[in-house]
Amino acid sequence: MRINLLLRLLVAGGLLAGAAGCGQGSAGDGGAGGSGVGGGSTHGPEGSTQRARDVSEAWSGSKAARIWRERYFPMDAAVQLPAGAFRNEADERAYATQNFELGGPLPSRSPKEGEVRWRGGGTLALPVSSARAAYEKLARGRNSGPSLVVTGARLGTMTLSTSRGPAAVPAWLFTVRGYDTPLKRVAVAPSELPRPPVGPVEQTSDEQTSDFLLPLSGIGPVSRDEAAVTLRAQHGSCDKGPQVAVLETADNVVFSAGVRDRSDGPCTSEMRSKKVTVRLDRPVGDRMLLDAFTGRPVPYAAPPGSLAPSWS
Template identity: 45%
Template sequence: MPIRTSRSVGVLAEIALSVVVLAAVTGCASRSAPADSDTDRLTGRAQLVAAAWDGSAAAAAWRAGYYPRGEAVQLPKGGPHSEADKLAFKERKFVLRGELPVDEPRNGQVVWTGGGSLARPLEGAVRSYERLADTHVDGRPHLTVTGAKPGRMMVITSRGSATVPAWLFSLDGYTTPLKRAAVLPSELPTSPIKAARDIPGHPLDRLVKITDHGRSVTVVALHGVCDDEAEVDVLETHGSVVLSAAVKGHGSGSTCTKQASLQQVKVELERPVGNRVLLDARTGRPVPYKGLDGISPP
């Protein structure tokens, strides 16, 4: 199977999402781009990852499982009523002022829009609320949960959109519920290739978004504060999309703090992702979906 490498990748976000302190002040050398040898190693690694996954038992398990690629939490229809509520949703500030069902459900059906279903274990309302809520309010804007009942919601997955069991949490002041998926994702299959520790750069932090048409994905990549910006190369095959994160170049300067910034990078694809496995070249594993704030717009 031919393997094509695309390097037409653009950076969307110039603004770092967060800064991670790694070490003390150090010198920063100036260079304009990654060395050719580094690029060749990344390309070769991506080819190895694609070859290992395509047609493997791990890929078959991935396509048979339930792996969300969209938010597991959805706001009430119409969204937050105020800026204070918007902040409370973003920071997951909730207070429970009601009773939650204590019965522990066992299994529920994930039903894909394109056909097929899968039975998966469910978590109870109490556990689902604990995962949803940061109850350390400390005087900050918060929302009041008055109860919960079972229901269903739509989630984007690696196999397309699916209707899944959910807990519908009623909120004081809202006529429609906040929904949280109750079904547990499938276990990730064991990768057919080990992580690489001898190539430059960092693993991708997360998958943030796949566009509706599937022709672009947004991931979060790590780069040093002395680097110009992060970039992500893509290698597409019939069965996988392998992403390799690198840095475009280092800025000049005698000193800088040894810190790293998380940056959103949009990756354009030749064809829609579909049910292909989205892989990190360094780890040899699927890029984890985490989103940004954990709660999607209505």
Template identity: 55%
Template sequence: MRSFALLGVLCLFTMGSAGCGTTVGADAAAPRMRQVADAWKRTEAARAWREGYYPLEDAVRLPDGAFHNEADKLAYLHRNFTLRRALPGSTARHGHIRWTSGASLPATIMTARQAYETLDRGDDDGPGAGDAPLTVTEAVLGTTTLNTSRGPARVPAWLFTLDGYDTPLKRVAVAPSKPPRAPVRSLSEGTDSGSRLYGLRSVAEDGRSVTVGAAHGACDDGPTVDVLETRDSVVLSGGVRGVDDGPCTMQLLVDPVTVRLDRPLGGRLLLDAFTGAPVTMTG
């Protein structure tokens, strides 16, 4: 079992005034990590996970060369889009997710409007309200290849043509499968056996590292993530380093931490030791 420290800052949440938690080390986390790994062995939950669709990449694929300028980049970051013409009809469709192994899974395809609304979250009074929007000139249903917990898969996707770009923005048009119920109970807040993780951010192309969101406070030296690898699973446990026991503003900081693995993740379950559940993509 190994421990990995913070690689960069991601986001900031609530504020107040209080102390900022306790340091969690690998020794304290080890029994819980082993408990979670053992609990998932040869269970119905593990079987259900291996038969489902769980992406390991973001649902949006940007056009080639994105972005041409800072204005377009800001428009995307602020989810500021506009339509030049009406979207295709609103009837939901049925399709399939197809893996390179030959396996397939039926799926309901979201409408073009539903997919577009996941992109266009602009608020007339919110961030980016004054930015020039990205203009969608056409939307057609197609496919894209996405890495999943079962390997690469061809999945339905809406292809949105953006004004000024030669290739479309692709938005995956199917939702992930509902995660199975964990065969082990979640820990309670305040335990000395670790802290919850805040979603999967990315998996390296070679599968030898994963990046997850990990929490810490304002008066420590940042988060750590311990890892326990087994044949069937990779269990991660969040913690913090160098806690100051004095007065501290009460903040929750969530930072991306990259964990390097001894061998590729492959089809192994990626589990959160705190919740006992799989770590899934955020956003």
């Protein structure tokens, strides 16, 4: 990103931090904030509010929203570790570097399809990957350091958070030497993302919206009560970090990310990522979580040090 563009973004981010409104909410620096419901409300510059409403209205009742609610879009890590992992630093390092080795045979056959079963009802049949393919997604390390030894595998299930709520998902359960419970790896791929009903903000646009909005890097854990959402937001080198304004409606939640309190002086061009926790007025439920900048659902972001995210 060019320095002059970043300066414009950060200057406008200062406006985002200073604006206020009635029945509105935002969060920054890991803090929490709420927002109004009903017709939907938010805070931030007028352009940010209007962009969030445009995104919300475009998705509400759309074909893309129906597809999102009917298909399989994981919002959780693709791997679940054995109980008690890790026994020691060597095993932790082996996992972090994806250094695995086979100490036994893997199943040579698998069913063509498996069912994703949602806790709230509903199923979806999807192609199942082979045990070998799932193993190779784990074992990408090729070094002489410590390794985790896989001695076998069987097809089972693991529970994941998805865009439709918790689901039992087909998974390969790998036996790992030294552990009493298996390492689980998802055995089905996410559904194809629907074509969004609204386009992203153009950074080269002359519209005010592009001056203060930034894209979110991803979504992390949702609290047990589904009322707090952790996001990864971007900021620059001469501000006080990211902040996220929220627009809540009955159908969806739209997050508008920007920066707070830009300081004077020259700025370098790098962008940084930081966690921001946003508290909603009511639980997420089956509402879509949308990014005002991209006009798309916020993708799941795997925490640092974990294996690949479930979808992107």
